Amino acid sequence: MSATETARPTKGPDTSRVVLSVRDLKKWFPIRKGLFSRVVGHVKAVDGVSFDIHAGETLGLVGESGCGKTTVGRTILRLNDPVTAGIAEFHGQDVFELQGGDLRALRRRMQIIFQDPYSSLNPRMTVESIVGEALTVHGMVANKKERRERVQDLLEKCGLDPIRHITRYPHEFSGGQRQRIGIARAIALEPELIVCDEPVSALDVSIQAQVINLLQRLQEEMGIAYLFIAHGLAVVEHISHRVAVMYLGRIAEIADTETLYANPVHPYTQALLSAIPSPDPDAPLNPHPLEGEVPTPINPPAGCRFHPRCRFAEDRCKSNTTPIPIYEVGPGHRVACILGENVDGAKRVGELVHGDDETSAS
């Protein structure tokens, strides 16, 4: 760990500075029924997630649809209030405790880029209003002329035409261009952390690379940290310094990118990796494809949540009586699986606790 970097902007992540530290984050959405909106259960979208993001670093967050990765991003940004449990410290300050002016101050430092470039831009606003709105809200520009200049700078930074594009409306742009507008909006306040919620999933493959390169360039120039959410490991590999794999509201495995791709320990990570298509037609077909669907987060399986789809599942994985151990199998490489014990030098550093479900009425 080289902690010899100077201040922002840095080349590569500065592992000595933690921007965001999330601990045991839980977000359950109540399911209400009936006349008096009785709570009959919860969708446990996020159920105990912990990770750190360092300055200038990209943490990839990967998982199938419905595993709660989007909820993690939105909850951290206070879009899913109230949080069920856990803390998210942004530079040592718990974001869930901020109110009013403090919360607004936080908004300047954390931003988001959305998946769908069509629904993320107000169709009735010009590019100038969209990108410049944050500047106006935070009083960062004195007048319209100054705002226009700042917006033009931002558009140029994001590879858009600052003269011709600024007065246009979103519907006049292609998906890739729209995503660039969304990125310009996100960097307008010069944030330290951007939650990228599947920013390229809706784009053509040829455009995906351009947008990812843009994000990387902005990270180098501005030292921004990304929480990069995606549903496949292929995209994440290129941009992430570290990757966390999520399954049903929990993190299954987290490691730096090379380690995770070279030595995946969790069977779910292995399955995801083997699902990346190979360009070689003679390559053997995936011998162990993942079968079945993701179980419902309303009533997740007992024990390890992955056990119904896991080839290695043993009896101790299937009940709530034995907690799932978390092993540190290498520096910064943690896995929540019993298979961790087979790795040389593995150290048990914790466990996923069950039985804190107050709604086990079923």
Add this chain to the structure above:
Amino acid sequence: MTSSATVVPTAEKGTSLGADAWRRLKRNRVALAGGIALVLIVTACFVLPVLLGMDPETTDPTRKNLPPSLQHFFGTDTLGRDYLARVLVGGQTSLLVGLAATAAVVIVGVLYGAVAGYYGGRVDEILMRFVDFLYGIPYMFLVILVMLMFSDTERGNPIPVFFALGLVQWLAMARIVRGQVLTLREREFVLAARVTGAGDMRIIVRHILPNVLGIVVIYATLTVPAVIILESFLSFLGLGVKLSWGQLVAEGVSVVNPIDSYWWLLFWPSVLLALTLFSLNFLGDGLRDALDPRTRR
């Protein structure tokens, strides 16, 4: 509605939403014709009677039931009153009631619906159950109740009528707007605005209302005729204003018979009513398109 916060003509061609909308409206021939017709009708009803000193009340027993002629362009009615004067003065009431009640409906309905939809949850529940409650009361009952509350005001005063008709019509507007806002609230551009720290007021005014504008305009243009017709029904019951198109139509219908048909008594108010409604619908259609930046040419 959306102000032109975007006009700083240093770049290509700084056009505001308003200027843009006007430019697009001008290209829409049908909408433009509707607008012009509406302006003509309004001026005729409000300016001509004053300018020419027309009198819709004086009776002349020697000139009963005359068909349209050069002296009386629209003919005369069963009491010998000049029918042109009656139709124009009646138009004043109908147009005033239609436009004023609609304006009230738009303001109340949009605000109510936007608040209910945006804040959701309990607030929404309470606000919308109140709407349901009002919906549950037969509207005629409601209108008569309001008219009775104002019973000591001068007969023919249009204010109680605005009030009564607005009270009935804003419910649907509130429901429509609430439904729209409910979906818009979850759209990602609204989330993005929240992440940048924009307050509720700003989000409602800048992000949500402009996006419900199209449907509000359409529904408003449908409300004007609905109100005019409702008012004529009230007039028919003797609860309305003295003289309006609705009342003239009702009277006209009563004198149409196969033996001695005074067709002009039905024809003129009906034609003007229909013309107004058509113009409004065309104009409303054009406005909706013009206000949407996606219909760009």
